[in-house]
Amino acid sequence: MRLVTWNINSVRQRLHLIQEFTDLYNPDVICLQETKAQNTDFPIKEIRAMGYDHTEIHGMKSYNGVAILSRHKLDNLHSHEWVGKKDCRHLSATLPNGIEVHNFYVPAGGDIPDRTVNDKFDHKLDFVDEMASWFPANKKNSDPMILVGDLNIAPLENDVWSHKQLLKIVSHTPIEVEKLNNAQQAFGWVDAMRHFVPDEERLYSWWSYRARDWRKANKGRRLDHIWVTPPLKEKLVSMDVVKDARGWEKPSDHAPAMIEIKD
DNA sequence: ATGGTTGGTTACCAA
Numbered sequence: 463m464r465l466v467t468w469n470i471n472s473v474r475q476r477l478h479l480i481q482e483f484t485d486l487y488n489p490d491v492i493c494l495q496e497t498k499a500q501n502t503d504f505p506i507k508e509i510r511a512m513g514y515d516h517t518e519i520h521g522m523k524s525y526n527g528v529a530i531l532s533r534h535k536l537d538n539l540h541s542h543e544w545v546g547k548k549d550c551r552h553l554s555a556t557l558p559n560g561i562e563v564h565n566f567y568v569p570a571g572g573d574i575p576d577r578t579v580n581d582k583f584d585h586k587l588d589f590v591d592e593m594a595s596w597f598p599a600n601k602k603n604s605d606p607m608i609l610v611g612d613l614n615i616a617p618l619e620n621d622v623w624s625h626k627q628l629l630k631i632v633s634h635t636p637i638e639v640e641k642l643n644n645a646q647q648a649f650g651w652v653d654a655m656r657h658f659v660p661d662e663e664r665l666y667s668w669w670s671y672r673a674r675d676w677r678k679a680n681k682g683r684r685l686d687h688i689w690v691t692p693p694l695k696e697k698l699v700s701m702d703v704v705k706d707a708r709g710w711e712k713p714s715d716h717a718p719a720m721i722e723i724k725d
Numbered sequence: 726a727t728g729g730t731t732g733g734t735t736a737c738c739a740a
Contacts (some may be wrong), residue, residue: 471740472732496740498733524733525740570740582739614740671730671740715731715740 463559463725464489467610467686469567469668469716473497473529477508479710480531483718484512487704490533491557492718495567495612497527504529520553528553528565528611538562542596545588559725561694562601566593566611575635583632586614587641594645603650608723609689612716615642618656620664621684633683651689654721658701667703668716677709688721697724 466489470476473494480492497504497519504519514531520541521527527550530536536555544551551567569589572582590613601607615638619625628634646653659665666682673679690698699722708717 475732496732524738572739672728674729712731 463491463557463561463723464720465491465493465563465608465610465688465723466718466720467493467495467565467612467688468718469495469612469686469714471496471498471714471716473499473527474503474505475712476714477505479707479713480509481512482710483704483707487720489720491563492531493563493565493610494529494531495527495565497521497529498524499527518553518555520550522548522550526550526567528567530555530563530565532557534558544592544596545585547585551589560606561723561725562605562607564607564609564611566609566613568593568611568613568615570614571632571638573632575630575632575637586632587637590615590638590641590645594641594648597645597649597651601649603691604693605691606693607691608654608694608721609651610687610719612685613642613687614685615639616683616685617642618661618684620661621666623664623666623681623683628683633685646689650692652692652695654688654690654694654698655684655701655703655719657695657698665703666705666717667719669708671715686716686719688719690721690723694723698722699724 516532538556571586574580577584667686669676
């Protein structure tokens with residue numbers, strides 16, 4: 463089974479990217495974030511025409527929005543309201559092979575890394591804290607589960623182009639890293655991307671639109687993640703961040719990350 | 726220290 467996570471930055475502006483990606487890789491499941499479309503505006507017909515008959519969407523006007531596109535039936539659909547907000551940042555479903563998929567769009571957190579003056583940063587930290595407590599309280603890590611999404615935090619030194627220069631930049635501050643690591647460890651999630659790429663090696667999934675030449679500057683960050691529960695660890699086959707997709711026409715600023723799992 | 730780009734919405738906000 464191939465599963466992809468991709469912050470698409472407007473699903474309506476990126477249908478050509480999804481088509482190109484599926485032509486090349488034919489994934490079973492695609493988890494999208496930042497669809498930026500309320501459900502009535504989601505291009506569901508076009509997505510179904512690509513073979514994703516089992517597509518579940520959870521969107522709102524203008525902001526956020528997540529979707530799970532699947533070639534296989536999706537059961538047991540849920541979307542939790544994190545930090546009590548109805549802001550369309552999560553959708554979960556169970557696949558016919560029994561794997562439960564959780565698709566997340568964690569708040570970006572604004573520019574100022576100080577929760578006392580920046581409500582968006584405060585919200586982000588609360589959100590990640592709730593991720594840490596919710597899974598142990600509601601789920602068993604002995605079940606096969608995958609958590610993917612734009613978590614908007616790059617935890618390792620080699621998840622950013624300059625650890626030193628990003629220590630005070632939202633996405634790589636020590637408090638965010640501590641909280642993300644805590645959320646991962648609290649449930650025993652396995653970092654499936656770093657399972658294949660050693661911590662000593664650079665690994666990015668996002669490159670800013672603002673660079674003159676994003677590929678040449680290569681000032682990336684690993685904001686997108688794939689976590690699995692221990693039963694799936696020995697079933698991991700391969701992982702690929704499809705960096706090429708960042709260079710396609712009218713790209714998202716995020717590249718898709720794909721995992722292959724034996725099933 | 727600053728400015729750079731994109732999308733959704735319709736005068737800026739969020740990323």
